Amino acid sequence: MTDYPELIYWLALMNESHLKLNVVKPIIQQWCFGEQRTLAQLFELSPWEWATRFGLPDEEANRAVDAVKRLGKQAALVGQWQAQKIEPLIRTDPRYPKRLVATLPAAKQPLILWARGSLSLLQEPGVAVLGSQTPDEATTDLINDVMQTLTAEEINLISGYGRGLDRATFETMLATDGGRAVTVLPMGLGAFAKSTSKLEGSVAQERIVLVSPFAPDTPFQEKLAEARNLLIDHLALALLIPQPDEEAQARGSAALERGLPVFVGLTDTAGNRALIDQGAYLLTDAGEVVEMVQQAMIDTVFSEEETLPAAALPTAPAPAPAPAAPPSTDADYNLPVEEVEPIDSEEALEILSLGGNVPEILRKRLKKEDEDTHPGAGEAKKRGKK
Numbered sequence: 001m002t003d004y005p006e007l008i009y010w011l012a013l014m015n016e017s018h019l020k021l022n023v024v025k026p027i028i029q030q031w032c033f034g035e036q037r038t039l040a041q042l043f044e045l046s047p048w049e050w051a052t053r054f055g056l057p058d059e060e061a062n063r064a065v066d067a068v069k070r071l072g073k074q075a076a077l078v079g080q081w082q083a084q085k086i087e088p089l090i091r092t093d094p095r096y097p098k099r100l101v102a103t104l105p106a107a108k109q110p111l112i113l114w115a116r117g118s119l120s121l122l123q124e125p126g127v128a129v130l131g132s133q134t135p136d137e138a139t140t141d142l143i144n145d146v147m148q149t150l151t152a153e154e155i156n157l158i159s160g161y162g163r164g165l166d167r168a169t170f171e172t173m174l175a176t177d178g179g180r181a182v183t184v185l186p187m188g189l190g191a192f193a194k195s196t197s198k199l200e201g202s203v204a205q206e207r208i209v210l211v212s213p214f215a216p217d218t219p220f221q222e223k224l225a226e227a228r229n230l231l232i233d234h235l236a237l238a239l240l241i242p243q244p245d246e247e248a249q250a251r252g253s254a255a256l257e258r259g260l261p262v263f264v265g266l267t268d269t270a271g272n273r274a275l276i277d278q279g280a281y282l283l284t285d286a287g288e289v290v291e292m293v294q295q296a297m298i299d300t301v302f303s304e305e306e307t308l309p310a311a312a313l314p315t316a317p318a319p320a321p322a323p324a325a326p327p328s329t330d331a332d333y334n335l336p337v338e339e340v341e342p343i344d345s346e347e348a349l350e351i352l353s354l355g356g357n358v359p360e361i362l363r364k365r366l367k368k369e370d371e372d373t374h375p376g377a378g379e380a381k382k383r384g385k386k
Contacts, residue, residue, distance in 0.1 A: 006092070007112075023056070023060070033091075081216055091110070096122075110231070122209060124154070124155075124156055125237050125296075126158040129242070140168070140172075143168070147172045160185070160186070183211065186222075186228040187221070213231060238292055241262065244269050
């Protein structure tokens with residue numbers, strides 16, 4: 001069997017086996033995530049081994065094994081996508097958004113994301129602005145202020161490029177010098193490229209990355225927007241709802257239940273009052289949004305590292321796992337509990353820097369907290385360096 005990149009085996013199993021996604025996903029989760037093996041190794045199994053290991057009927061097991069005969073077809077398809085500068089990211093790819101791995105239940109994580117543009121933006125902090133209404137003048141002014149402040153602090157926008165406030169905010173961010181965005185689409189990237197070329201300049205300038213959980217030729221459908229919205233809400237470190245509508249309120253409520261910061265406009269509506277009662281903040285100060293995003297970065301950086309897969313899967317079968325710990329109702333989210341010594345700002349900055357650039361406002365905030373806790377410590381360090 002010809003050697004292909006791991007991506008090709010994933011595509012073959014998903015596209016050529018004709019197994020339903022709710023059958024394929026548990027197989028990949030068990031084999032790749034649970035047993036830390038490659039799908040290339042999975043295709044070395046016999047139909048009988050597929051059937052007994054995964055509980056498949058004989059017909060489905062035979063179709064899964066036969067999918068390996070069409071690896072070349074999938075490789076050619078990937079070549080076509082890459083010629084369009086579309087990059088498929090399988091769930092084990094280190095470029096796959098870490099935040100989705102950390103916050104989405106495994107069953108809801110897309111096995112493959114298709115992306116086009118600056119892939120590094122997928123790992124950077126961002127906020128989402130929800131709402132389908134056309135913004136009024138006061139909201140427009142507020143969004144201008146918020147986007148300028150976020151850009152200055154190297155915080156991006158997570159957008160769905162939808163009608164109304166979503167689109168207006170996206171355009172405001174791109175009109176801001178240095179503004180950048182992650183744009184999650186409810187259609188395939190190839191189909192989107194056929195519908196508009198308006199964003200080509202921003203893609204080429206690496207100011208945006210277009211992302212879709214759907215294969216490139218998938219046409220727009222309203223029902224796909226729900227899956228798109230789920231990714232936006234889990235990629236964002238905060239949700240802003242300047243003008244409430246029913247859908248935005250439901251998404252805001254779900255985010256608050258997960259502990260995500262949510263900001264609502266000043267309009268006195270039943271929806272806003274309900275979100276405030278649930279813990280939402282009033283959207284009055286762009287600086288407060290930045291502070292909450294930076295705090296969310298601190299709160300999530302360690303949990304993200306705990307839930308990330310290995311950078312690369314082993315090429316040989318992994319040793320038998322140790323006996324599993326007793327099950328927990330929140331097993332996906334629990335972190336090990338251990339007593340550790342408190343760390344100061346310098347140590348915190350060093351740890352956070354391992355994940356990439358630390359925004360300047362976060363750096364200043366950590367140093368200020370250290371000086372407030374230990375007055376004179378900053379001067380002592382300076383004298384020690386002389």
